Amino acid sequence: MHRVLITAAILVGLVAASSAAAAPASAEFSPAAIDAYLADAMDSTGLPGVSLVVTRGDSVVYATGAGRDSRGEAMTADSPIRIASLSKSITATAVMMLVDDGRLALDAPVVAQLPEFRMSDPRAERITVRHLLNQTSGLSDRTVDIGATDEARSLTDYVATLRTGTLGAEPGSRWAYCNVNYDIAARLVEVASGRSFGDFLRERVFGPLGMTASGTDADLSAPPGFNSLFGQWISRPDLLGFEGGGAGSVITTAADMGRWLISNTGNGPQLVTAQSLTTMHTPALHRYGMGWGTEEEGDLLVHSGNLFTYNAAQGIDPDTGYGFAVMTNSAGLADDTYPIMLGLAAMSRGETPETPGGTRGWTEVALAVTAMTALGLGVLGAIRARRWARARLGKSNWWTGARLLPALIPVLLFAGFPAVISIIMGGRTVTWAQLTYYAPLPIAVGIAGAAGLVTMVARLHQLRSVGSGE
Structure with missing residues (x-):
């Protein structure tokens, strides 16, 4: 229905009408x-x-x-x-x-x-x-x-x-x-x-x-x-x-x-x-x-x-x-x-055509940058987990849990990714098998999810260690 599948799906175009009298061909259309x-x-x-x-x-x-x-x-x-x-x-x-x-x-x-x-x-x-x-x-x-x-x-x-x-x-x-x-x-x-x-x-x-x-x-x-x-x-x-x-x-x-x-x-x-x-x-x-x-x-x-x-x-x-x-x-x-x-x-029609812009390449570059950034943040989150846990000492459990949520978001996004894409696609069914054919997208989301999971696990572990005085 659609032009560019920036979300991993499939583009469906629309059409109608019937033939009419042919106009003179453009001299440039050879x-x-x-x-x-x-x-x-x-x-x-x-x-x-x-x-x-x-x-x-x-x-x-x-x-x-x-x-x-x-x-x-x-x-x-x-x-x-x-x-x-x-x-x-x-x-x-x-x-x-x-x-x-x-x-x-x-x-x-x-x-x-x-x-x-x-x-x-x-x-x-x-x-x-x-x-x-x-x-x-x-x-x-x-x-x-x-x-x-x-x-x-x-x-x-x-x-x-x-x-x-x-x-x-x-x-x-x-x-x-x-x-x-x-x-x-x-x-x-x-x-x-x-x-x-x-x-x-x-x-x-x-x-x-x-x-x-x-x-x-x-x-x-x-x-x-x-x-x-x-x-x-x-x-x-x-x-x-x-x-x-x-x-x-x-x-x-x-x-x-x-x-x-x-x-x-x-x-x-x-x-x-x-x-x-x-x-x-x-x-x-x-x-x-x-x-x-x-x-x-x-x-x-x-x-x-x-x-x-x-x-x-x-x-x-x-x-x-x-x-x-x-x-x-x-x-x-x-x-x-x-x-x-x-x-x-x-x-x-005698017009100058627009050369397709090759958006696929730029989109995949953006996804690669996203994946690498997420990976780096995941490593940084694991390294700084102890410092983060110490800063939570004395804070309420509610506030500590709220501060964990940002790391959980990419995990939840990856877990429900086919459903999310299905919604974006207007209700069209999208499966994990189908998403593998648009691999840069699930790879980027998967790395972000893994980074979020590693960060959350590391923080929970350090909260327990710091809380017990280790």
């Missing part, structure tokens, strides 16, 4: 200019590998790659990439195709079309297909067992795990980003089409568009991506939960994304009616349509996607007819794909 901009972006961000595509009307302007993957191979327009939540726009299209076919009803209750969908909250019976795609169903990470959904092995199993869940709001009343919405939508596709979700995408979506290198992670694989650890990129397997769902399972390439963007601007092969395309691009609440939303400033239609070792962003400019997709095989405390995509959009 493959050579895009290459120069990408080189600057790679230099400023230090990303290990990037692939991107730019389209206009019914044509691919340019598709390319830079850097390398974890196997040491050059990134190109044909390198497989996990696009995470960009998958939602594809899932929404699959649902709307079945709506156009008369096999699904957008405003009918989900339970009427998917009888296996049950929750312990009676309000769930009022959730419609539209609510799922608009992220206004009332479903929330806080009210369903996300751990159980990750362990599911089929969409049928996935939906079954929701039976003990409740809703966080009345359906249709509030927007809340929740992956569960789109995984239920994928199961709806299976039931309405009589095909597995992956087969439906391959036969009805990817095939007609010529996206021959695309599929879900239940059928395809991508090389391990990278995590940033205090400025160094470390190759790691992605932290995968449920595979083959509708929320974030698609693996594709920049070349294939070009075909996807062309179709979404109303050009080339069309998978849905013009009315359905407009519906998907039109915001309902919180600038979010159906797998697309509107940029915070301007009319750009966008969506970002974040996994633990891959990030991606896509955009469509209705005013110019341009489409953009930027994908990287890495993830850190900042996602640079979205600002790179915005830079391409600016170039397409």
Whole structure:
């Protein structure tokens, strides 16, 4: 929902609208200019590998790659990439195709079309297909067992795990980003089409568009991506939960994304009616349509996607007819794909793009300084514990306990860190396993917690020693 994940989480961008008449292309927006901009972006961000595509009307302007993957191979327009939540726009299209076919009803209750969908909250019976795609169903990470959904092995199993869940709001009343919405939508596709979700995408979506290198992670694989650890990129397997769902399972390439963007601007092969395309691009609440939303400033239609070792962003400019997709095989405390995509959009309008500032590096430097400072304070606190204890002699137990609290705060923060980050992320579930993919943050907090614990233990020990006259 978000630009930069300074708190260890995952950034989700929003999008909406449909295509419009193409404006004249900027003379500065050429493959050579895009290459120069990408080189600057790679230099400023230090990303290990990037692939991107730019389209206009019914044509691919340019598709390319830079850097390398974890196997040491050059990134190109044909390198497989996990696009995470960009998958939602594809899932929404699959649902709307079945709506156009008369096999699904957008405003009918989900339970009427998917009888296996049950929750312990009676309000769930009022959730419609539209609510799922608009992220206004009332479903929330806080009210369903996300751990159980990750362990599911089929969409049928996935939906079954929701039976003990409740809703966080009345359906249709509030927007809340929740992956569960789109995984239920994928199961709806299976039931309405009589095909597995992956087969439906391959036969009805990817095939007609010529996206021959695309599929879900239940059928395809991508090389391990990278995590940033205090400025160094470390190759790691992605932290995968449920595979083959509708929320974030698609693996594709920049070349294939070009075909996807062309179709979404109303050009080339069309998978849905013009009315359905407009519906998907039109915001309902919180600038979010159906797998697309509107940029915070301007009319750009966008969506970002974040996994633990891959990030991606896509955009469509209705005013110019341009489409953009930027994908990287890495993830850190900042996602640079979205600002790179915005830079391409600016170039397409004849504007000078802002080179991404590489905030990840500065953020990790700040965290490293924080960790080292905390370590030093912990050592100092242990060394000076006896002096501190002597100064407490004769003071009330209440006052002494109050003076211990500052050392306890980082300990408590570390103990409840996933819960704290979950709150900061607006209720999205965050686990310790996930936080390890943003290691500089928990490392800094962990060192601060350890320093606080050492200081507190040393002070308590010295209080006892001084009090007994040792």
